[in-house]
Amino acid sequence: MAESVFGKISVLVVDDSAYMRHLLMTLLQAAGVGDVHLAINGEEAWDVLTSREPDIVITDAAMVPGDGFMFAKRLRSLRGRALGMIPIIMVSGHTDLESVERARDIGVTEFLSKPISPRALYERLIQVIDRPRAFVETPTYRGPDRRRRHAPFEGVDRRGSVAML
Amino acid sequence: MTQQIVHSRLAGREAAAGETPPDVRFIRVPSIAERKLGPDYTAPMRLDPRVLDKMQTTIRKLESKYGEALSAQVSMLQLLVEPAAKGDTEARGRLYALAHDMRGLAGTFGFPVAGRFANSLCIYLEKCLEEDWRDGSVIRLHIDAIREAVDNPGTDPALTMETLNALERLIAANGARWKDAG
Numbered sequence: 001m002a003e004s005v006f007g008k009i010s011v012l013v014v015d016d017s018a019y020m021r022h023l024l025m026t027l028l029q030a031a032g033v034g035d036v037h038l039a040i041n042g043e044e045a046w047d048v049l050t051s052r053e054p055d056i057v058i059t060d061a062a063m064v065p066g067d068g069f070m071f072a073k074r075l076r077s078l079r080g081r082a083l084g085m086i087p088i089i090m091v092s093g094h095t096d097l098e099s100v101e102r103a104r105d106i107g108v109t110e111f112l113s114k115p116i117s118p119r120a121l122y123e124r125l126i127q128v129i130d131r132p133r134a135f136v137e138t139p140t141y142r143g144p145d146r147r148r149r150h151a152p153f154e155g156v157d158r159r160g161s162v163a164m165l
Numbered sequence: 166m167t168q169q170i171v172h173s174r175l176a177g178r179e180a181a182a183g184e185t186p187p188d189v190r191f192i193r194v195p196s197i198a199e200r201k202l203g204p205d206y207t208a209p210m211r212l213d214p215r216v217l218d219k220m221q222t223t224i225r226k227l228e229s230k231y232g233e234a235l236s237a238q239v240s241m242l243q244l245l246v247e248p249a250a251k252g253d254t255e256a257r258g259r260l261y262a263l264a265h266d267m268r269g270l271a272g273t274f275g276f277p278v279a280g281r282f283a284n285s286l287c288i289y290l291e292k293c294l295e296e297d298w299r300d301g302s303v304i305r306l307h308i309d310a311i312r313e314a315v316d317n318p319g320t321d322p323a324l325t326m327e328t329l330n331a332l333e334r335l336i337a338a339n340g341a342r343w344k345d346a347g
Contacts, residue, residue: 004202004205005197005198005201005202005210006216008201008202009197009201017262017265017266017269017270019231019234019266019269019270020266020269020270023227023270023273026223026227027220027223027224030216030219030220030222030223031216031219031220032216055197055201056197062265085192085194087197091269093265093268093269093284093287114268114269114270114272114273115268115269115270115271115272115273115277115280116269116273117273118217118220118221118223118224119212119217119220121220122212122216122217122220123212126210126211126212128197129196129197129198129210130196130197130198130199130208130209130210131196131209132194132195132196132197133194134191134192134193134194135191135192135193135194136189136190136191136192137188137189137190137192138188138189138190139188145191
């Protein structure tokens with residue numbers, strides 16, 4: 001089944017490194033992805049995104065001009081359009097907690113640390129293709145539900161939120 | 166594409182008395198697999214060893230090409246140190262870009278040690294000051310370590326770790342000075 005799904009999806013790869021673009025494109029093609037679009041920065045990616053409307057975006061974090069964070073933020077700001085909810089996989093060499101949390105808080109769906117491995121990429125693809133998290137819209141956040149586990153709340157329900165849910 | 170399932174009134178912060186909490190919407194997003202395959206969709210999608218094998222074979226094919234490119238990149242790093250130390254901003258930009266590429270790619274293509282040294286170099290370059298560029302000694306130490314890792318991948322891991330730790334200590338020792346400089 002996996003191959004048939006991959007054959008039907010389109011992926012936008014955004015990275016300022018030609019080597020990394022080539023690597024990601026080659027890996028995606030090996031996985032059977034039929035349609036891969038490439039962009040070298042957030043600015044160029046925006047044009048490709050709006051004209052091609054891919055199913056998944058894989059973006060590097062550090063790029064000039066228009067880094068991956070800015071691009072992801074802009075994408076998530078597309079309200080009222082399905083395009084604003086597409087999965088974003090961010091690839092980064094910065095794996096410190098601050099970077100990961102920053103990515104999460106602007107609505108990045110999955111984080112992939114460099115150096116990337118075929119297995120890690122494949123697993124992230126399966127995650128976004130087949131196991132989407134609910135999309136959340138609040139005045140301060142727009143993106144996939146940041147909770148990956150639904151543990152019961154055992155504290156004091158001061159807002160009455162638990163009861164409402 | 167989407168179907169709204171909950172329209173709650175939960176606040177992202179504590180709501181004051183009498184204040185209406187802002188809207189929070191939870192939207193169910195159908196899986197891409199479900200959308201693309203329609204009735205042929207059977208959940209859950211699992212990792213297919215054949216697909217993974219194809220991806221890994223692809224990496225192996227690219228490895229030898231990358232090894233040659235990496236060696237050339239290290240030579241380029243060595244050439245860029247001097248103009249970078251003299252204030253050539255283009256050389257500095259290229260030096261960082263090469264190290265950044267190595268940080269991201271070397272590990273994938275079987276040069277994890279070179280990738281770690283490149284990572285350490287990137288961390289240093291992201292923080293260092295003009296005087297550090299002009300001095301250039303820490304940059305040179307990193308590039309020598311990368312060269313060694315590329316030319317002699319079989320080096321004793323303990324020795325590699327010792328070198329890496331020493332470079333990291335060197336970077337950490339500069340932390341206070343960089344902080345003072347803002």
